Amino acid sequence: MRLGELPAEQRILLPARAGTIAASLAGALALAFLPWKPVAPVPDFVALVLAFWCVREPRRVGLGIAWALGVVVDVGNGVLLGQHALAYSLLAFGASALSRRILWFPLLGQALHVALLLLIAQAVAVAVRLAAGAEFTGWTIVAAPLLGAALWPVLSVLLLAPQRRAPETEPPQ
Amino acid sequence: MEHSPPPFFRRGPAPVVRLAFFVSLSLALAVLDARFRYADGLRGALALFVYPLQLAATVPVELAARVAEHFADQARLREENAALRARLLEASRAASQAESERAELAELRRLAGAAERLAVEATLAEILHHGRDPFARKVVIGRGARHGLKPGSPVVNEAGAVGQVTRVYAFASEVTLLTDKDQAIPVQVVRNGLRAVAFGGGASGMLELRFMAANAEIQAGDRLVTSGLDGVYPPGLPVATVVRVERDASYTFARILCEPAAPVDAGRYVLVLGGGARLAPGLEEIAGEEPERRATKKKSRRREPDAAR
Numbered sequence: 001m002r003l004g005e006l007p008a009e010q011r012i013l014l015p016a017r018a019g020t021i022a023a024s025l026a027g028a029l030a031l032a033f034l035p036w037k038p039v040a041p042v043p044d045f046v047a048l049v050l051a052f053w054c055v056r057e058p059r060r061v062g063l064g065i066a067w068a069l070g071v072v073v074d075v076g077n078g079v080l081l082g083q084h085a086l087a088y089s090l091l092a093f094g095a096s097a098l099s100r101r102i103l104w105f106p107l108l109g110q111a112l113h114v115a116l117l118l119l120i121a122q123a124v125a126v127a128v129r130l131a132a133g134a135e136f137t138g139w140t141i142v143a144a145p146l147l148g149a150a151l152w153p154v155l156s157v158l159l160l161a162p163q164r165r166a167p168e169t170e171p172p173q
Numbered sequence: 174m175e176h177s178p179p180p181f182f183r184r185g186p187a188p189v190v191r192l193a194f195f196v197s198l199s200l201a202l203a204v205l206d207a208r209f210r211y212a213d214g215l216r217g218a219l220a221l222f223v224y225p226l227q228l229a230a231t232v233p234v235e236l237a238a239r240v241a242e243h244f245a246d247q248a249r250l251r252e253e254n255a256a257l258r259a260r261l262l263e264a265s266r267a268a269s270q271a272e273s274e275r276a277e278l279a280e281l282r283r284l285a286g287a288a289e290r291l292a293v294e295a296t297l298a299e300i301l302h303h304g305r306d307p308f309a310r311k312v313v314i315g316r317g318a319r320h321g322l323k324p325g326s327p328v329v330n331e332a333g334a335v336g337q338v339t340r341v342y343a344f345a346s347e348v349t350l351l352t353d354k355d356q357a358i359p360v361q362v363v364r365n366g367l368r369a370v371a372f373g374g375g376a377s378g379m380l381e382l383r384f385m386a387a388n389a390e391i392q393a394g395d396r397l398v399t400s401g402l403d404g405v406y407p408p409g410l411p412v413a414t415v416v417r418v419e420r421d422a423s424y425t426f427a428r429i430l431c432e433p434a435a436p437v438d439a440g441r442y443v444l445v446l447g448g449g450a451r452l453a454p455g456l457e458e459i460a461g462e463e464p465e466r467r468a469t470k471k472k473s474r475r476r477e478p479d480a481a482r
Contacts, residue, residue, distance in 0.1 A: 026226070033223075033230040033302060063188075067195045071202070075219040076227060078311055078340065078347045081212045082203030089195040093188060132207040134308040135354060137376045 013163040016057055020162050024049050025069065033076050041140055043148035046073055046084075047091055047121055051114055052155055054095035055102050066092035083128045091121040107153040115149030213340075220342035227301055227313070227345070294447035296320055298328075301345060310336075310353040310373065314443060317344045322445055325405060330443045333411030333434035334358065334399055338445060348443070351412070351433055352378050360412050361400035365390055368400050371412060371431060380413045382429040387420050389427055397431060407446065411435070 028049040046069055053061035070085030077084075094117045095102075102113045122145045130136065185191070206212040298316040316322055318341050326338045328348050336356065340347040349356050354375040360382075361368050367390055371380040385391065395415040401408025413431035420427045 029226050030230045033227045034234065063191045063195050067198065070199070072219060072223060075216055076223040078313060079309070080203055081206035081216060082199040082201070085202065086196060086199035089192060089199060093192045096188065128203055129308050132203065135375060137308060 012165075013160065014165055016053075016060075016163055018060075020159070021053055021057070021061060024053070024159055025065075029069075029072065029076070032073060041143035041147060043144050043151060044118070044122070045148075047088060047118055047145075048114075048148045048151060048155060049159075050088060051091055051095045051117055052152075052159060054092045055099045055110075055114075056159075058096040058099045061092070062096060063089050063092050080129060080132050083125050086128060087121040087125040090124055091117055094120065107156055110156070111149045111152040114152050115146055118145035118148050121145070216340075217342055220345065224342070224344050228315075231301055295444045296322065296447065298346075298443055298445055300441050300443060310350040310356075310375070310378075311339075312336075312348050312350065313345055314348055314445070315345055316445065317342045317346050319343055321447070322346050327406045327410075327446045328443050329410060329446060330435050332436070334406060335435050335443055337405065346445075351380060358406060358412060359400045359402045360397040361408075362391060363396045363398055367391060368402070369397075371397065374430070378433075379416075380431040380433055382415075382431065383426065385427050385429055387422070387425065387427045389429075391415060391418060391427075391429060393418055396434075 025046070028045040031045040050061070050066055050069060054066070066088040067085050070083075070088035071081065073084040073088075074081050095114075098113060098117075102110050105113070119142070122141065126136075126141065186194075202212060206216075296316055298314040298320075301313045301315050303312050314328075322338055322341050324338055324341050328335045328338060334351060336348045336350040336353070338346050339349040351358055351371070351373055352375070353373040356373040358371050359368065360371045369382045369385055369389075369391075372383050374381050382391070393415050397412045397415065399406040399408055399410040399412055411434040413433050415429060415431050417430045418427055419429075
């Protein structure tokens with residue numbers, strides 16, 4: 001069987017470049033800082049991309065990067081400092097710990113796992129905020145992590161594209 | 174003998190240890206920020222780093238808006254032009270009238286020996302983005318300490334009061350809108366001069382007059398303007414219109430809901446008023462405090478949990 005005929009998830013990928021990881025995280029930050037309308041449930045792109053790299057490259061993207069990103073998001077959005085940092089740290093821990101298991105599943109199963117992780121991260125952020133004296137804003141906030149998980153298959157295809165090698169054609173004998 | 178893995182396999186502390194470290198770091202940061210405001214220096218430094226990202230994020234949106242504007246059809250533009258010209262005429266008429274009235278008022282004030290009110294200086298600022306925080310009503314504007322902004326300055330747009338600058342970074346500032354749960358503004362009913370304090374309604378996007386007696390002389394449709402008693406907002410800015418008054422005999426206070434006069438979702442520009450706002454004549458002696466001190470006191474009071482409710 002030739003390499004080019006294998007289904008997508010069984011092909012051997014090139015190692016991820018540090019540049020790709022950094023660029024995707026910066027892109028997610030820029031998306032998070034877009035002037036969104038405050039009413040629409042906007043998925044947390046930074047959490048999603050972070051979870052992706054924690055699952056794919058748990059030895060290179062981990063808690064330190066997650067925490068630093070969280071603080072940057074906190075500052076950029078002008079929210080309580082440490083709220084996203086805590087949520088992203090837990091998210092990175094969960095994603096790294098489950099990375100072997102998650103990669104075993106097809107994309108849809110992966111998305112379900114990620115939905116749970118994103119929900120937990122969101123719940124932690126909300127809990128920190130409620131403890132600091134904010135009032136609960138209603139259950140629409142659950143929509144954002146679910147939307148984020150729905151984007152997981154698209155994101156996987158997009159971010160893995162630079163790692164795919166061109167299908168090798170064997171020279172005719 | 175101590176056994177340690179060769180450096181090739183070394184992976185640093187265990188994941189759980191690392192998690193505990195970062196979790197405690199985050200919680201410490203949250204407590205410092207929420208209770209003591211010690212983290213403002215760190216926030217300012219990081220904001221400098223985040224600012225280019227925020228600018229970069231607004232560029233495509235602006236570009237799209239510009240392209241759409243470019244292709245707007247001629248007829249609509251002409252119509253808009255005519256409407257604007259009519260409004261300009263109207264405004265210039267009102268302005269000339271206001272001019273004469275202001276002169277007359279200054280004359281009267283001088284006669285009465287009252288202090289002349291200073292003209293307020295203003296900075297035009299563009300709204301960069303609405304914070305992605307569902308718990309607070311805040312926007313980030315593209316003017317900061319470099320442009321002379323100070324925390325506590327009132328922010329207005331063409332329709333009336335919008336909010337107050339609460340955090341100032343080097344190139345950007347954060348404006349807390351009137352509808353934020355922690356924001357309050359002293360107001361006055363135009364019809365009869367009744368004074369009250371309007372509080373933000375949070376997620377509902379409305380304002381609320383709290384602690385008004387159930388028999389207070391107020392009705393739906395009343396317009397509210399700033400009273401200027403706080404020395405922050407200049408008096409006479411439109412704030413809100415009363416939409417509903419619920420009087421229940423079993424409560425001491427009436428429940429009064431108002432709709433803000435200046436919706437920020439519509440416009441992209443706001444005016445930040447400079448330090449020219451002053452207390453109403455006669456109140457300076459009573460207050461007898463520096464404006465900065467008053468501002469910090471107000472802030473610390475805002476930070477406390479709502480014990481009054």
